[in-house]
Amino acid sequence: MKKGFGPAVWAALGAVVMALVLAGTGVLHLGSGTGSGGDGDDEAAGPAENAPEQDSVVRLNAQQLAHASIRTQPVVAGSAAGLRRGFARVLDLSPLASIDADLATARANLAASRADAERLASLAAQDQSASRQAVEAARAKAGSDAAQVKLAERRFGLEFGPGLARMSPAARSVLIADAGAGRAALLRIDIPGPPLAPGTPVQITDSQHSQTVRIIGPAAAADPQLQDAAMLAVLPAPMAASAMAGRQFTARAAGGAVQHGVIVPRSALVRWQGALWAYRRTGKGTFRRIAIDEAQPIDAGWLVSRGLTAGEPIVTDGATTLFAVERGASAVQEDD
Numbered sequence: 001m002k003k004g005f006g007p008a009v010w011a012a013l014g015a016v017v018m019a020l021v022l023a024g025t026g027v028l029h030l031g032s033g034t035g036s037g038g039d040g041d042d043e044a045a046g047p048a049e050n051a052p053e054q055d056s057v058v059r060l061n062a063q064q065l066a067h068a069s070i071r072t073q074p075v076v077a078g079s080a081a082g083l084r085r086g087f088a089r090v091l092d093l094s095p096l097a098s099i100d101a102d103l104a105t106a107r108a109n110l111a112a113s114r115a116d117a118e119r120l121a122s123l124a125a126q127d128q129s130a131s132r133q134a135v136e137a138a139r140a141k142a143g144s145d146a147a148q149v150k151l152a153e154r155r156f157g158l159e160f161g162p163g164l165a166r167m168s169p170a171a172r173s174v175l176i177a178d179a180g181a182g183r184a185a186l187l188r189i190d191i192p193g194p195p196l197a198p199g200t201p202v203q204i205t206d207s208q209h210s211q212t213v214r215i216i217g218p219a220a221a222a223d224p225q226l227q228d229a230a231m232l233a234v235l236p237a238p239m240a241a242s243a244m245a246g247r248q249f250t251a252r253a254a255g256g257a258v259q260h261g262v263i264v265p266r267s268a269l270v271r272w273q274g275a276l277w278a279y280r281r282t283g284k285g286t287f288r289r290i291a292i293d294e295a296q297p298i299d300a301g302w303l304v305s306r307g308l309t310a311g312e313p314i315v316t317d318g319a320t321t322l323f324a325v326e327r328g329a330s331a332v333q334e335d336d
Helices: 002-025 039-044 062-068 094-127 132-159 169-180 319-327 329-335
Strands: 057-059 071-074 076-080 083-090 184-190 201-205 210-218 231-236 248-254 259-264 270-272 275-283 286-291 295-298 301-304 313-317
Touching (some): 057 319, 076 295, 083 201, 094 132, 094 169, 169 184, 184 248, 286 319, 313 319
Antiparallel strands (some): 057 286, 076 259, 083 248, 184 231, 201 248, 259 301, 270 275, 275 286, 275 313
């Protein structure tokens, strides 16, 4: 009996340990009630963040509503000029800095060779202490240095585009310095359709911010896939601080048909997983999270063309609280 009892005890202990492990991982839920549908069932359901994605309904009782201070207001209809959509990519400015340095070196060499040619020509004219061959060699050197200056100046347009070539040397030097300090970035903007004229405003957007830039001119080459003219623009702070070379943004420019929809205030939006969300009130204490797709930023908020209709109540104060209740407070902190 003693020999058979040891394995049985060990087996029982193993079962207990396995049950505790499963309970800790959420595969097995331990509750005090099994038939009444009371508090034990609520605990067995697990935290809200384990719920399926399509279950985005939050329900609050009267006491929770009072503490949450939820405020809603009906969305109103609105419209805005249509947008042409594309993307913007941050360019590496190391080649631009190299060209700028080559230009400065070429100009210094040209100034020195010209001064040397003038000095030798003056000596040759005065007392023949400088030979004709020396004067001609100095002039040839000055001509070669002048060609290097022209080449460096043309490289701005050949490698980056006419827009950058038209910038003054001082403006290009400021752009390079600001880019190195994170205060500016050079964008290549690709938007299908006719080329954008210099000075055209373009809205640059990432998952959290939006900023307006202005076209400075065409880029040097078209995108091999889009086959449309690309444009250049300078992105200033604050978005420039996170604009590393190669990063891509969404770009929008005015054009096309007028867009109609409803206006969602910025205070109603929650950002999560790179998307925008809002909570629509579906009943007393009941709120459903909905995705804000195909939204256009405007002065009053965001113009939403689908998912909402005029008059529907949405949460304008307390949306972050509802998201914390639904997903858990840690999810909000991670997304922020």
